[in-house]
Amino acid sequence: MGKWGWLKRAGALCVFSIAAAVISAAQSFNVIVNFNGANGGGPDTMSLAQGLDGDFYGTTNTGGAHGYGTVFKVTPAGELTTLYSFCAQAGCTDGASTYAGLILGTDGNFYGVTTYGGTNGWGTVFKITPGGVLTALHSIEAAEGFYPLGPLVQASDGNFYGTVASGGANDDGGVFQITPQGVLTNLHSFNGTDGSDPSAALVEGADRNLYGTTFSGGSSTACEDGCGTVFRVTPGGTLTTLHSFEFSDGAYPYAKLIQASDGNFYGTTNGGGAPGWGTVFRMTPAGALTTLHTFNLADGGRPYAGLLQALNGNFYGTTRYGGADDVGTAFEMTSGGAFTLLHSLDNADGADPSGGLLQATNGTFYGSAWGGGADGDGTLFSEGAGLGPFVMTVPAARKVGQSVITLGTNLSGATSLSFNGIAATFRVVSDTEITTTVPVGATSGRVQVVTPGGTLLSNTLFRVMP
Numbered sequence: 001m002g003k004w005g006w007l008k009r010a011g012a013l014c015v016f017s018i019a020a021a022v023i024s025a026a027q028s029f030n031v032i033v034n035f036n037g038a039n040g041g042g043p044d045t046m047s048l049a050q051g052l053d054g055d056f057y058g059t060t061n062t063g064g065a066h067g068y069g070t071v072f073k074v075t076p077a078g079e080l081t082t083l084y085s086f087c088a089q090a091g092c093t094d095g096a097s098t099y100a101g102l103i104l105g106t107d108g109n110f111y112g113v114t115t116y117g118g119t120n121g122w123g124t125v126f127k128i129t130p131g132g133v134l135t136a137l138h139s140i141e142a143a144e145g146f147y148p149l150g151p152l153v154q155a156s157d158g159n160f161y162g163t164v165a166s167g168g169a170n171d172d173g174g175v176f177q178i179t180p181q182g183v184l185t186n187l188h189s190f191n192g193t194d195g196s197d198p199s200a201a202l203v204e205g206a207d208r209n210l211y212g213t214t215f216s217g218g219s220s221t222a223c224e225d226g227c228g229t230v231f232r233v234t235p236g237g238t239l240t241t242l243h244s245f246e247f248s249d250g251a252y253p254y255a256k257l258i259q260a261s262d263g264n265f266y267g268t269t270n271g272g273g274a275p276g277w278g279t280v281f282r283m284t285p286a287g288a289l290t291t292l293h294t295f296n297l298a299d300g301g302r303p304y305a306g307l308l309q310a311l312n313g314n315f316y317g318t319t320r321y322g323g324a325d326d327v328g329t330a331f332e333m334t335s336g337g338a339f340t341l342l343h344s345l346d347n348a349d350g351a352d353p354s355g356g357l358l359q360a361t362n363g364t365f366y367g368s369a370w371g372g373g374a375d376g377d378g379t380l381f382s383e384g385a386g387l388g389p390f391v392m393t394v395p396a397a398r399k400v401g402q403s404v405i406t407l408g409t410n411l412s413g414a415t416s417l418s419f420n421g422i423a424a425t426f427r428v429v430s431d432t433e434i435t436t437t438v439p440v441g442a443t444s445g446r447v448q449v450v451t452p453g454g455t456l457l458s459n460t461l462f463r464v465m466p
Helices: none
Strands: 028-034 056-060 070-074 080-085 110-114 124-128 134-139 160-164 174-178 184-189 210-214 229-233 239-244 265-269 279-283 289-294 315-319 329-333 339-344 365-369 379-384 392-394 397-399 403-407 416-419 426-430 433-437 447-451 454-457 463-465
Touching: 403 447
Parallel strands: 397 463
Antiparallel strands: 028 379, 056 070, 070 080, 110 124, 124 134, 160 174, 174 184, 210 229, 229 239, 265 279, 279 289, 315 329, 329 339, 365 379, 392 403, 403 433, 416 447, 426 433, 447 454
């Protein structure tokens, strides 16, 4: 299963005592789905993706009709529909046990990876329509690596990029590119010194390069096999190690980075820091790293998931362990490192939230817990933080004249859409979708939509490419 498996499968925690944590009174935490095996189980490190219809899509790594995981759709109110059950039996080549969740492609379909199964047993890359029609685009081959764990990312060139956690030329994992038609190209094989066991999604930076983390490897001797790295890789495969963790500043980064509105990257480590329970960090594009927060179990521990930045500029995330009942937390943090514990899970509402949060365009956060809930097979939950609605663009970067999808809530009757102040022509497709093209003269900045209910801004900066 690879060197990454020991920590992911760890179930025992040290016994500790904590004082009661102060939880923000403005929060409302609600379970919207209890998984029960038949409808899926163990929604592990996946994050939900919002579709064109305003519903959310995701995966489980167990359960379903064959026990090998599912793809599902869920409404904001919690009505769950199983769209697909992975097979992984004789004659099935669709894959099995996806940990990564889904991403929304520019064609309106969803794309993902399975960690096992396929023709060769090493995992697959697949496409699935919102209606549940699944196409296996590629079965991972031994020479390409084993066990893709992190989600894909669709870059501005239209291709998808991802990682394999093991295998490759040096058995330390690698980075790959795959076209929408399923043609896969190995871009880089890690060698331990430049990183090992990449388990997270990549993120496309403003410079159009890809940034990511490796769970182990790097130059540090403070951890066996290295404490992990942050790297940059070009679309052509040239890799630069930007930072090797030293345990004191974090160790074992399991989650993807995000590039925030200030241009810096933010992320989490699964271990390290003074108590050893993980950190939140900021890193410049050049690789200068600052530790912003060190977890102490009272406020959480072992963050498997990354962060998201809301329109208010603050960051939100989850930890898999710690909190009042030792089964995980949800938190908020400013760019300066001021930390607020939002919620401690209590097993009844879920346990071990290893997936990241999605902030839907209605302003509410949605997430998953790997275990706990009414049947012990995990939950989906919502977290209200008093934040208003916004719009998001798919993709987040385009050239002038190229098409862009804008997602939102209550978009019917929209009267204007602009890119950083430059008006664009648009068409309202539905209450949750607007199509447009990048207008001449547009520059990078926020997308703004004016509706009868108010003015909505995009949650991230839209990049106008040269």
